[in-house]
Amino acid sequence: MPHNGGFTGASWSDAVARCPKSMLHGPCAGVGADGDCEVPGVGACSFLAALDSWPYPPPPVEATGPAGADDQVWDVGELTEVAARRPVIVADLPAAALSTDSLLDTAEILAPAVDACLLGDHGGARVQFPPSYRSGLLTRRGIAVWVGVNCRDRNRVALAGEVAACLDAGVTGVHCVTGDHPALGHRDDTPGVFDLDSLDVVALARGHGAHVSVAHAPAAPPTAHRLSRLMAKIDAGADTVFVDHCGGPGPVGEAVAGLRATGFTGLVLACVPVVTSAATAAVVASFAGPRLPAGFLDAIVNAPDPTAAGITATARLATRMLALPGVDGVNLSGGAQSGHERAAARATAAIANRVFEAARHPT
Numbered sequence: 209m210p211h212n213g214g215f216t217g218a219s220w221s222d223a224v225a226r227c228p229k230s231m232l233h234g235p236c237a238g239v240g241a242d243g244d245c246e247v248p249g250v251g252a253c254s255f256l257a258a259l260d261s262w263p264y265p266p267p268p269v270e271a272t273g274p275a276g277a278d279d280q281v282w283d284v285g286e287l288t289e290v291a292a293r294r295p296v297i298v299a300d301l302p303a304a305a306l307s308t309d310s311l312l313d314t315a316e317i318l319a320p321a322v323d324a325c326l327l328g329d330h331g332g333a334r335v336q337f338p339p340s341y342r343s344g345l346l347t348r349r350g351i352a353v354w355v356g357v358n359c360r361d362r363n364r365v366a367l368a369g370e371v372a373a374c375l376d377a378g379v380t381g382v383h384c385v386t387g388d389h390p391a392l393g394h395r396d397d398t399p400g401v402f403d404l405d406s407l408d409v410v411a412l413a414r415g416h417g418a419h420v421s422v423a424h425a426p427a428a429p430p431t432a433h434r435l436s437r438l439m440a441k442i443d444a445g446a447d448t449v450f451v452d453h454c455g456g457p458g459p460v461g462e463a464v465a466g467l468r469a470t471g472f473t474g475l476v477l478a479c480v481p482v483v484t485s486a487a488t489a490a491v492v493a494s495f496a497g498p499r500l501p502a503g504f505l506d507a508i509v510n511a512p513d514p515t516a517a518g519i520t521a522t523a524r525l526a527t528r529m530l531a532l533p534g535v536d537g538v539n540l541s542g543g544a545q546s547g548h549e550r551a552a553a554r555a556t557a558a559i560a561n562r563v564f565e566a567a568r569h570p571t
């Protein structure tokens with residue numbers, strides 16, 4: 209794997225200077241399997257040449273069990289109590305950007321089936337309602353919201369206001385990410401802000417009293433260092449970890465075992481790709497294609513009834529994830545192309561219902 213990008217012995221400050229997102233706490237999860245930056249034309253991720261100055265100490269691992277739990281206080285709220293009794297299910301809410309009607313319509317379909325609707329970045333539109341506005345539209349109707357905030361569109365002052373407004377709206381959790389570079393979206397004519405990165409916004413949100421979640425990307429290079437970077441996010445204040453798509457139950461199980469061995473007692477949710485049509489397959493392939501279980505997408509899309517096949521396959525995969533030691537729940541992860549949001553919400557709700565049913569009546 210071309211780790212050095214043509215230059216060697218780079219310091220951490222060199223790497224930050226070369227990063228299109230100027231990540232002080234790099235690298236982001238957008239590093240490709242070949243080591244290339246997520247931004248087309250940049251070449252190798254600059255941080256892969258600076259591994260000698262990696263700033264995150266290896267996580268403490270105790271062979272005898274979850275040492276460290278006694279002196280850490282994880283304020284994980286009522287979802288922890290839920291997780292002790294049954295799986296937690298969070299699901300990406302498929303909704304058209306800039307449409308209150310679509311947001312409310314799909315939320316009313318999906319919300320009754322899940323513990324919280326995750327409001328993340330829209331797959332195909334960088335211009336969207338602010339997270340706090342979307343949150344308020346839903347929480348005022350009694351819908352539990354797990355809201356995503358990113359560092360691409362707002363500086364630290366605007367992020368502080370945004371997080372405060374999300375909390376004022378009564379969100380369940382705040383998912384803190386650096387965010388994709390604007391070159392990957394439809395507004396590639398605009399610069400990203402990246403005043404902060406994911407670690408900073410975790411600390412900011414935690415300082416405001418939020419229940420904070422972060423992403424763990426075990427499959428993103430440099431894979432041997434991803435756990436220590438995750439621990440830095442946890443040290444910054446993360447309560448919950450979403451384990452990103454990384455190849456299916458085997459790799460997820462290994463990643464979760466490594467995380468639990470550090471003593472982390474917060475919630476762990478495994479991301480499960482929701483694929484129930486050609487439209488949802490296109491969206492999932494755009495952000496997770498190479499990191500899905502082998503053959504998963506093709507088997508669904510080529511089935512005589514992709515919706516039925518997708519609901520069955522996705523529910524089975526989620527159930528396998530939930531059987532892994534240390535996994536508390538799943539994030540049903542996906543989206544829909546324009547015009548397919550309602551169908552995607554219905555299919556996601558059907559998957560959640562199947563997963564809960566399987567948990568109630570394990571075979």
Ligand code: SF4
Nearest residue numbers: 227235236245246253
């Ligand atoms: S992959 Fe991410 S961290 Fe690495 S250089 Fe590109 S934007 Fe920066």
